Amino acid sequence: MNRFCDYKSCQYFNKQPSIEQRSKLNKVMCPLCMNANYCSNRCRDLDWPIYHKEICKKSQPDRARSCNDTIDSCSTTSVRRKAEEFEIISIGSKLELGRGSYGSVKLVKDKQNGLLYAMKIMNKRQVFEYCSVENLKREIKIQRRLVHPHICKLHHYFEDKENVYLILEYAQNGSLFNYIKKRSKLPENEAFVYFFQTCLGIDYLHKNKIIHRDLKPENLLLDHEGNIKICDFGWSAESLTEKRMTFCGTYEYMAPEMLNKQPHDFSLDVWSLGILLYELLHGNAPYRGKNNEELGNKIKSGQPINFALTLSNDVVSLIKSILKYIPGERLTMNQIFEHPWMVKHASNYNIEIQTYVYKTQNPTRQIPTANFQSKQKSIDIQKKEPLSRPISQDQNKLKEQSNNYKPYQNDYKQEEFNKPRISRISNRNEIMMHQHQLQQQQQEEKLSFMDRVFLAFGCLNREKK
Incomplete structure (x- = not known):
């Protein structure tokens, strides 16, 4: 009898499901050898490192033939490029812009047009061993169709026998995480700039039926003008007709429903926005723990958080209204845009919030970028310093505000806050x-x-x- 699922721990191993059960299952094959059959992607991914990995290694011809099909099954298409068409550029003594779980990110120059890009290089063996092939496909599919000034653009993707390559928009000023650590904390007027631009990007995602699920300063980049670029869509989900159950994200930014392993929806990103605004103003996330278990218990307990005494009542009110334990009680994106703190600071910059809110479903519509930066000050490209002085603020006054901003008291060493947080896999x-x-x-x-x-x-x- 042919097995319906080759995963030995599956309930359908050596057992045929009923007609009703079969209608809910998808027949999935191993993409490398095309021989093993599974009832779902989950069983296929779990079986790979335990059993099937050794079988695939023995079938080298089949593996070489199908290795290039890792991302070809994505519904989007890309102009065929090769790694040799991009020249790796070193920045001082550094050969990498960053390093992740599956590979590295390098600065490259397109030999055809001379433009600079960030090349994300992911090793196929590592990607498949960590069972993130579907995450990779989803990341490419989602990011290819996103067109927004505050979302990192994916220009090309291609692969060879060893690696998958993503050619991304180059954010010259690094991550918002590093910028926050350099500044320790930001005054409210500057925090508004980064928070508002992030809200615009998240609002655009939600209106296109996409939830990010791993929003944090490490995944917010700054371009050459200091504007926000949301990146890393590996845990994103699209077409949300029902709530999701996948346990993913970064512990400091996880909502209570995620930690309780309950269904979640778009309000998950709203919670992360509240944590982001808090971290912009304090230099660290509101919930801290010696380990993930202690951190998760603090978030699930729903205990009140402490705020710096220097903050205005409006911003405290906004954060509290976002960080509601029950998802349905959190502010919506429209309510965040209409909050008095947002309106007040937008008025200081002489901008109309609704002008920049993406109101339609059409991703090809050109969206303006709010000009918060001083036109008189230019960026030192070599030093890569983000512009942080708003146009309507006097530089001396802003410096005085920063000096009067008292350090937030906490029980943890500052070195612990300076370590980038890793998303849970x-x-x-x-x-x-x-x-x-x-x-x-x-x-x-x-x-x-x-x-x-x-x-x-x-x-x-x-x-x-």
Whole structure:
């Protein structure tokens, strides 16, 4: 009898599902050898590092043939490019702009037009071992169709036998995370600039049925003019006709419903916006813990958070209205844009908020970028310093405000706040748990009946254990 699913821990291993169950399942094959069958992407991804990985290694011809199909199944298309068409540019002694779980990001120059891009290089073996092929496809599919001044543009994507390459818009001034750590904390007028631009990008995503799910300063880049560029759509989800259940994101920015493993929707990003605004003003996230478990318990407890005494009542009110434990009680994006604190600071910059809010579903519509930066001051490209002086503020006055901004008191060393936070990779932990369970199961199968009896009573000798 042909197995419906080749994953040995699946309920359908050596068992045919009913007609009703079959209608809800998708037949999935291993994309490398095209031989193994699974009832879902989850079973395929869990089976790879435990069993099927060794089988795929033995079928080298098939593996070489299908290796280039990793991202070709995406519905979007890209002009065929090659890695040789891009020249890697070093910045001083650094050869990389950054490094992630699956590879590195390098500054490159397109030999055809001389333009600078950020090339994200991901090793296929690592990508597949960590079960993020679907995340990669989703990231490419989503980011290719996004056109917004505050979202990082994906220009090209291609692959070879070893790597997948994403050619992204180059954000010259690095991440907002590094900028916050350099400044320690920001005054309210400057925090408004970055918060408002991030809200514009998130509002655009939501109106295009996309939820980001990993919003944090590490995933907010600054271009050559200091404007926000939202990046990293690996955990994003689209076409949300129902709530999602995937456990993902970064612990400091996780909403209570995510930590409680409850269904979540667009309000998940709204919670992250509240955490972002708090961190802009304080230099650290509101909830901290010695480990992820302690941090998660503090968020799930719904305990009130402390604010710096120098903050205005309006911004405290805005953050509290966003960080509501119950998702339905949080402010909507429109309510955030209409909040008195937002209106007040927008007025100081002589801008009309609704002018910049993306109101339609048409992604090709050109959206203006609010000019918060001083026209008289130019960027030093070599130093890569973001412009942070708003046009309507006197520089001496802003410096005085920054000096009077008292440090926020906390129980943790500043060095702990300066470390970039890593997004949780849910499948990796799940795989390790399954590996442990299966190893125990295999060991028990090797034991005799009497050995299992002795094991149950804790009398098995150390060698057999």
